[in-house]
Amino acid sequence: MHLNGSTFNDLRQVGIHPNFWYPVARSVNVKSGKLFATQFAGEPIVIARTAQGAVFALEDRCAHRQMPLHLGVLEDERLKCGYHGWCYGAGGRLDRIPYLTEGGKIPPEARRVRSYPCREQYGLIFIFAGATAMAEDVPLPNLxxxxxxxxxxxxxxxxxxxxxxxxxxxxxxxxxxxxxxxxxxxxxxxxxxxxxxxxxxxxxxxxxxxxxxxxxxxxxxxxxxxxxxxxxxxxxxxxxxxxxxxxxxxxxxxxxxxxxxxxxxxxxxxxxxxxxxxxxxxxxxxxxxxxxxxxxxxxxxxxxxxxxxxxxxxxxxxxxxxxxxxxxxxxxxxxxxxxxxxxxxxxxxxxEATTQHGSPELPKRVAEARQ
Ligand code: FES
Ligand SMILES: [Fe+2]
CATH class of the missing domain: 3.90.380.10 (Naphthalene 1,2-dioxygenase Alpha Subunit; Chain A, domain 1)
Known part of the structure; x- marks a missing residue:
């Protein structure tokens, strides 16, 4: 992209690169046993803090009927959706549907919601919104x-x-x-x-x-x-x-x-x-x-x-x-x-930044960043 040369592209159309750690909440605002709704570039995210104090971050949308998960409750380190009570673990995997009858089938797309790598440092909660596999190699800021x-x-x-x-x-x-x-x-x-x-x-x-x-x-x-x-x-x-x-x-x-x-x-x-x-x-x-x-x-x-x-x-x-x-x-x-x-x-x-969630036109660079 050449902003100062002959090809001018609009800087205000440039999306922030997701492959970094971004703060999305202050630690004091995410209380033990509670859920906190936040967002990163249009992606709704729920931060959960367990009774033990650990934090985890999931897509703030239930896989069942897209109810925001922050309207649910935390029970035994699992997030229970406030609508029909589907239960998710810290990694976003669906553990349980309370009313599923024997032989009832869960569609494969509903077996998990996205989870975000999540860290707490400097009194802030950071998430990694890009390629999860890269999170380990990208350092948090050093202060x-x-x-x-x-x-x-x-x-x-x-x-x-x-x-x-x-x-x-x-x-x-x-x-x-x-x-x-x-x-x-x-x-x-x-x-x-x-x-x-x-x-x-x-x-x-x-x-x-x-x-x-x-x-x-x-x-x-x-x-x-x-x-x-x-x-x-x-x-x-x-x-x-x-x-x-x-x-x-x-x-x-x-x-x-x-x-x-x-x-x-x-x-x-x-x-x-x-x-x-x-x-x-x-x-x-x-x-x-x-x-x-x-x-x-x-x-x-x-x-x-x-x-x-x-x-x-x-x-x-x-x-x-x-x-x-x-x-x-x-x-x-x-x-x-x-x-x-x-x-x-x-x-x-x-x-690129807004063409997300598995759209077929997803450019390769973004697809990699968001895999
Ligand atoms: S919408 Fe979440 S359990 Fe139904
Ligand atoms: Fe100033």
Whole structure:
């Protein structure tokens, strides 16, 4: 796919590649012995947490009459459909039809529902929506700060009415500081360098001048006064490692992240025009114990205000796209142009992404991804 060359394909028609681990729920929202309904790119998924605390994920559609399984109940680690009580095991196999009479036959297509590899990490529940056989070989994101006692993590999760690629562009694009001028004053980002590979893009920025909201100053308290290097400015790196993003800030003279924001944007609907954005904001603790605890409400207020402004912008972009029927983006930033290339090359065409469930026209690449 060539976005910047002569053949232009519409980035907003590119489906996210399913062969990755995507968060679909926060752990705290999936209670023991309960079912939780979610979605990945139009595929309804039910997450179940057994009384013992284990999680598993199934297609949220009963093989009998397509009743959503999340309306059922969990009984002895099995999911019982709420309509006629068909029972499924964690692997999606139909174990039992309570009223099946002797000699009654179960059609082969009704003997199971799809199950998704499912893992719990970082307070999130991840599913692997692509080729199940590949799940073992694809790593979950690596977030060393999350495990470290030196950091405290704040969660953000909400639905945003836009294609996931708008989210990627928004975070990588520090030139939209103007949108946040009320919160960030006259701070000016300066692009220092950028690099890109097949499935990644990274940009380094420094910030000059201006006062900002106190929440922004409190956010970067950790590591103040350290001297590990001569760099006398705060450094920010923003990196897309398809399909995730990381924004990391280092204080001047410090080589240890003062914050790391990890983000994933998970398409909800078939057309991928809505996404659920998950963010983990890992904040390095300042030396004074308890200070971060006190600062948390102000930090959260600041982060949510920034996100609110970003959401206004990306949802407006989606509306413009919908009314114009095409991507009229005229990008000038070299970082964003690289990012658009990565997103286009790594994704799958939305036509492929939506032609699913064994349709005869299923393109080979998608069929493999969804086997
Ligand atoms: S629809 Fe699920 S048991 Fe009938
Ligand atoms: Fe922003």
């Amino acid at each position: 060393p700060e999350f495990q470290s006692a030196e950091y405290s993590t704040m969660y953000f999760s909400r639905e945003v009415g836009c294609h996931y690629t708008f989210m990627h562009e928004n975070l990588m694009d520090m030139n939209h500081q103007f949108l946040h001028r009320r919160l960030m004053g006259g701070i000016q980002p300066v692009l220092l360098s950028h690099r890109a590979g097949d499935d990644w893009v990274e940009a380094e920025y420094k910030f000059e001048g201006g006062k900002q909201h106190p929440g922004a100053d409190l956010l970067v308290m950790g590591g103040k006064g350290e001297r590990q290097t001569d760099r006398d400015y705060e450094l920010m790196t923003v990196r897309t490692d398809y399909p995730y993003q990381n924004l990391v800030v280092y204080r001047s003279h410090s080589t240890i992240p003062t914050i790391r924001l990890w983000a994933a944007y998970v398409p909800i609907d078939d057309e991928q025009r809505r996404n659920r954005s998950f963010g983990l904001l890992m904040i390095r603790r300042p030396k004074v114990p308890g200070l971060l605890m006190l600062a948390r409400p102000l930090i959260r207020y600041f982060a949510q205000s920034v996100f609110y402004q970003d959401r206004l912008a990306v949802e407006a972009e989606q509306r413009a796209y919908d009314s114009q029927g095409a991507d009229w983006n005229h990008e000038v930033s070299p970082v964003l142009l690289e990012l658009r290339r990565v997103l286009a090359e790594r994704g799958i065409s939305r036509h």
